[in-house]
Amino acid sequence: MRLSLVVSCLGPGLALLAAALWSIWPVILRLRRIPQVLVYPENKDKDALRIGILGASFIARAAVIHAADKRQDVLVTAVAARSESKAKSYAQQHRIPAFHGGATAYRELLAREDVDAVYVGLPTALHLEWTLAALNAGKHVLLEKPAVLSAEEAHQVVKTMRETQLLVFEAAHHRYHPAARRFKQLMTFGGDSEMASASFDVRFSMLDPPSLLNSIKDTLGLSVSLSSEDRRRERIKNLDRWWYCVDMLLWSTGAYEAEVVFAKEERFSISATLKLQLPNRSTTATLSMARDSWRDPFTWSISAGNRSSETSLRLQNFGFPFIWHRLDLIRNGQQTSEQLYGAGETTFEHQLGYFREAVRRGSLDKDASFLLTAQTIDLILEATGTGQFSITRDLT
Numbered sequence: 183m184r185l186s187l188v189v190s191c192l193g194p195g196l197a198l199l200a201a202a203l204w205s206i207w208p209v210i211l212r213l214r215r216i217p218q219v220l221v222y223p224e225n226k227d228k229d230a231l232r233i234g235i236l237g238a239s240f241i242a243r244a245a246v247i248h249a250a251d252k253r254q255d256v257l258v259t260a261v262a263a264r265s266e267s268k269a270k271s272y273a274q275q276h277r278i279p280a281f282h283g284g285a286t287a288y289r290e291l292l293a294r295e296d297v298d299a300v301y302v303g304l305p306t307a308l309h310l311e312w313t314l315a316a317l318n319a320g321k322h323v324l325l326e327k328p329a330v331l332s333a334e335e336a337h338q339v340v341k342t343m344r345e346t347q348l349l350v351f352e353a354a355h356h357r358y359h360p361a362a363r364r365f366k367q368l369m370t371f372g373g374d375s376e377m378a379s380a381s382f383d384v385r386f387s388m389l390d391p392p393s394l395l396n397s398i399k400d401t402l403g404l405s406v407s408l409s410s411e412d413r414r415r416e417r418i419k420n421l422d423r424w425w426y427c428v429d430m431l432l433w434s435t436g437a438y439e440a441e442v443v444f445a446k447e448e449r450f451s452i453s454a455t456l457k458l459q460l461p462n463r464s465t466t467a468t469l470s471m472a473r474d475s476w477r478d479p480f481t482w483s484i485s486a487g488n489r490s491s492e493t494s495l496r497l498q499n500f501g502f503p504f505i506w507h508r509l510d511l512i513r514n515g516q517q518t519s520e521q522l523y524g525a526g527e528t529t530f531e532h533q534l535g536y537f538r539e540a541v542r543r544g545s546l547d548k549d550a551s552f553l554l555t556a557q558t559i560d561l562i563l564e565a566t567g568t569g570q571f572s573i574t575r576d577l578t
């Protein structure tokens with residue numbers, strides 16, 4: 183009896199294991215191809231951009247430290263953390279020459295002369311305070327996404343950028359990968375004729391256990407009560423997910439205006455429809471995230487389609503394309519696929535190169551696109567009742 187139980191479990195178990203290996207194998211292969219060639223500090227350019235890091239965070243490793251290690255023209259000179267021991271061990275571990283720890287550490291880092299630019303990879307609620315402090319201390323800023331919590335905060339950042347003539351560069355890392363750039367380029371192929379009236383679909387869904395639990399309770403008719411702290415966290419989480427959808431859409435279509443015509447929240451999954459004003463056209467896009475769905479555990483895609491000319495374009499995994507991505511183009515019924523890994527560089531490595539270049543050029547306005555993104559997300563959050571104003575309304 184026991185043996186038959188083991189045998190009957192073994193088959194499905196092995197099948198599951200094989201399926202898991204099958205799906206992670208391409209990811210392992212790809213990660214192995216990310217080159218690890220380091221440029222030692224003594225070999226960096228004399229005028230390399232000197233970056234100071236606020237917060238000994240996990241994300242700073244990928245976004246700045248490992249990316250700078252591979253570049254000739256960027257150098258990490260200092261790190262600051264709220265605890266002395268953490269600052270010290272982080273600096274030692276990553277060969278960062280200077281560190282500051284304790285309550286005044288962030289301010290001390292901003293006062294350093296060997297820091298040209300600051301990386302703000304703090305929780306989003308602290309971005310405004312430390313970005314303004316960095317600008318006022320005379321530093322350019324590489325600011326983690328989402329740059330700000332609201333359009334109101336975005337306005338304050340833009341105002342201080344203009345006053346100080348310093349750059350704030352939102353870390354929209356996906357934009358700088360060749361796959362995203364190719365998507366944007368293909369959007370304009372054939373002039374305006376084919377993609378002029380395309381409509382868009384952008385999705386970022388990720389299985390989210392707390393949301394899933396709440397949605398199960400909701401389905402069972404059990405009341406789901408969220409404390410005000412839960413709601414605050416939920417709003418930041420939603421903001422984060424919307425940010426990827428909205429940013430990719432606005433950037434890749436070159437939109438300079440976005441009107442939210444409809445947004446609704448269905449239990450814990452959310453969708454929104456945007457009407458975009460583009461340079462030569464007006465189009466609509468549907469954005470969605472399904473955080474509580476087993477059927478759609480992970481999707482990070484943008485699609486553009488024109489039914490009348492049977493043309494469509496789709497980029498899968500635009501968020502972390504260096505791990506895996508796929509760009510499909512269907513034209514006159516014919517499908518072609520592209521994968522653009524280059525030498526395997528991460529989105530963060532590409533981004534750091536663009537940041538370096540933006541500082542060199544002193545380009546300010548072009549990179550303040552976070553204002554439109556923040557305004558658009560505000561509208562969606564407001565319409566779904568998760569924004570500042572706790573009302574649910576259909577904006578049609």
Ligand SMILES: NC(=O)C1=CN([C@@H]2O[C@H](COP(=O)(O)OP(=O)(O)OC[C@H]3O[C@@H](n4cnc5c(N)ncnc54)[C@H](OP(=O)(O)O)[C@@H]3O)[C@@H](O)[C@H]2O)C=CC1
Pocket residue numbers: 236237238239240241245262263264265268303304305306308326327328353355422
């Ligand atoms: N581009 C990407 O792929 C990703 C980007 N992000 C973005 O990075 C930013 C940081 O994200 P997240 O992972 O949530 O941040 P963490 O919780 O990891 O915090 C980052 C750092 O902030 C510092 N910090 C300062 N004050 C506080 C505080 N009151 N509470 C907590 N930490 C504090 C801490 O540094 P210390 O104690 O050393 O001073 C900490 O290491 C967000 O804007 C997020 O959206 C996040 C993940 C991935």
Ligand SMILES: O=C1OC[C@@H](O)[C@H](O)[C@H]1O
Pocket residue numbers: 422
């Ligand atoms: O930037 C991010 O990328 C990965 C996601 O898991 C995370 O929510 C987000 O902050």
